Structure formats: C-alpha cells, structure tokens
Amino acid sequence: MISLVAVSPAFGAGIEAARAAYDKGNYGLALSLYQECAEQGSLEAQYAVGLLIHDGKGTPADPVLAVKWVQKAAEQGYAEAQLCLGSFYFDGDGVKADYELSVQWYLRAAKQGNLDAIFNMGFMYENGLGVALDCDKAREWYEKAAAQGDQEAIEVLEYFSCREYANVASLR
Template sequence: MRGRRMNKVLIAVALALASGSAPAQTVKAGIDAWQKNDPARAVSIWKPLADKGDADAQFNLGQAYKLGRGVQLDLAAAQGWFERSARQGHADAQTSLGLMLFQNGNRIAGMRWLKTAAEGGEARAMLVYGTALFNGDGVPQDQILAYAFVSRAAAQGLAPAKDTLTQMDGALPLGARQRGVAMAQAMAAARPPGGVVPAGKEGKAIAARKVPPAPVATAAAPPLPHPAAAPVVAGGKWRIQLGAFSQRASADALMRRLANTVLHDRIAYFVPAGSVLRLQVGPYASKAQADSTCAALARAGTACFAVPER
C-alpha cells in the first residue's frame, strides 16, 4: 500500500511539472541572446512582448529590423515599431524615429519627435535638436537654448556633442554661454536624463545607433580622433556595416563625416537590399579586425557591426 501511495505522489508531481508553463521570457533575456550573436532568438523573445505593448521590446525590435539582424531588413517595419514605442514615451525610440523621419525627408515630423526626446534628456536628440536650434535649421533660431541642450548632451559623455560644444564656445560670447549653462542646469534639475541602459549592462534595451547631426554652421567641425587603422588586406573577407539608407545621399553624407577617422583608407560599398542601400566598409582580414574598428567608431559615437563579404 505504501509503495502504491508513493507511486501516486510521484505521478502527481510529474503531472504538475508537465502542466506548468515555462518561465516567461524577459526583454533582458533577448538582450543576452543579442549579445551572444543570436539575434534570431532575441527577436523571437522580443516579438511577443512587443505585441503585448512592452516599449523596450518594441524599440529593440525596431533596431533589429533597422539593422537587418535576426529578421530581414525592413525600414518600414523598423519605423512602425519605433513609433509604437515612442508613443509610450520611450526616449531612444523617439530619437530613432525622429532621425529616420528626418533623413527620409519628413523633416517636420522628425524634428517634432527629436524635440520631444531632447526635452526628455536623450543625449543624441539633444545634440541634433540643439544643433538645429543653433543654426535655425527647421526651427526658430535660439542659440542659448541650443547651447543648453548640447551642454547636457556633452555632460552625458556623447563625444560628438563635446566637439559641437567646442564649436559653439568659439561662436558665442561668454555671457551667452553662461546663460546657456544656467538653462541646462535648470532643465536637468526639472527633468533628469532618462533613457535606457545600453546593451552590455543591466537594462532593457539594446544600444541605439548614435547619429551625430550636421556640424554647426559657424565653424568647421574638428576631425574625430584618428585611431590607428588596421592595414587594408587585399582579399579580406569581412566588412563593417554602418547602416541602411533609402537614399544614396544619406549614405554618402555619413561616409564624408567619417572620412578622417579609422575608415580613411577603406573602401565604401553600397549594397542593394530591396528598397534600401546597405553601407558597408572594408575589406578586413578577420571578424576580430572588423569588430575592433567598430569598437573604435563606437567610442566616437558611430555604431556598426561586422558582416562577412557576400
């Protein structure tokens, strides 16, 4: 009898375990998969969460579609996911959506989203919107407010913002700069920087691609730091991908901006992919060499990833 009762207990436990649902996947689990170079798994984790309205998952899914990692590259889908996340107040999504709209010619809507993200303290948006304010490019010119936004972006460690702030320092008198600093301090006190933790740290969103704005009109932008470049190897089988663009002019503009960086002796490739062009640069002898270049560019505010030559 005792043995029969024990068997019943074991069977009941087994049935309970079998009927129990698997632990729910989290956005962080998707980030872990992304960092382990398994973007398809990351997307499979984020998609149901995004469908249920998770803003971080929606933003990450937008990034995946924008980069063509784990899914087929689809800028329309990327924009759609960015917008769903942005409407929930996700600052990185607001910035990415604003930049995408702006670069595709919808400057009014793009600047509106960038302004929203800048007011929320997102560094890239503050740099882009601040530069527009300084130049009066699509918005009423306000150089003191521009200085405030760019100061805050520089204080968050955004390297291109530091370069832009140096240009503004040379263009504005001391009194105007002091008013800008005071305004930046008041803005920060009223609404501290938000946003999400980049990939690689405990957080819920993968790192957004940093897109510096056009240089301030009053002075030439100083060249970015020039890390030692790996020698070009004939027949190298690796490249880095800097993004996908619906217009060739946008890709050309990015290459011009990076002309004096570690890419100065590399070849640009414009690879058709449906309705967009993938901007790739190379060649590199190994994935490690390509990854090293991306690391150097990331320190200067430009994201990329290694891809095999096809």
C-alpha cells in the same frame, strides 16, 4: 548593438532571454523573444524589434516596418525610441525625410533627459532644420548637453561661431 535599460518585471525573463540570444548572435531567436514581449506591451521590446528589423538581424531588413515598431514605442513615451524616430525622419530612413517631425521627436526625448536628443536639438537650431535658425536656442541646447558631460557638445561650444564664442571653461 541594442542598448536597453531597466527591465520591467512583467517582461523580465523574456527580455533577458532575448538579450542573451542577441549577445550570442542568434538574432532570429532574439527577434522572436522580443516580439513576444512587444506584443504584450513592452516598450523596450517594441523598440528592440524595430531595431532588429531595421538592421536586418533575424529577418530581412525592412525600414518601413522598423519605423512602425519604433514609432509604437515612441508614441508611448519611450525616450530611446523617440530619439531613433527623430533620426529616421532626419535621414529619411523608412519614412519621407521631414525635419519638423524630426525636431518634434527629438524634443520629446530631450524633455526626458536623453542626452543625444538634447545635443540634436542644438544642431537643429544651429542649422535651421525643422525650426527657424536660432543661435541662442542652439547654444542653450548645447550647454544643456555639455553640462551633462557630453563631450561633443563641449567641443561644439568651444568653436561655436553662430554669433559668439561660448565660455565653456566652467563645463570642464
């Protein structure tokens, strides 16, 4: 499902209509409505178009084209798109796998407070993917996520064995 946040007044009616079409399973109409808003500059709509194209909803799936739409929103600062683009690079989905680029996009989203991106930064440091393995930085990122209530981060910290076990009692 497409998870979209606050609607800009400039695109409000189009975004709401696109959401309604999506919720009714009319993906072709949703794609068309999102695309109209995307072409007018809505970052949320650009991201949504990318997801619909990626998932083949309303159009044949096209991971390469999906990346282009998601990247358009990511480059303009849309945190959800930055997280998604980081995942595309992590998985090699529509692009060549590149952990360093994955980290760059996760970091941009994490700096905006995106909880999944914060967790992912911990994972990247813990495993030395796209960055040098650094247990202290991994723990810092996991602790940031856990402090915001991320259950997965809390569980990781309970069993964190990179160097030492974390004291997560204060995070519960």
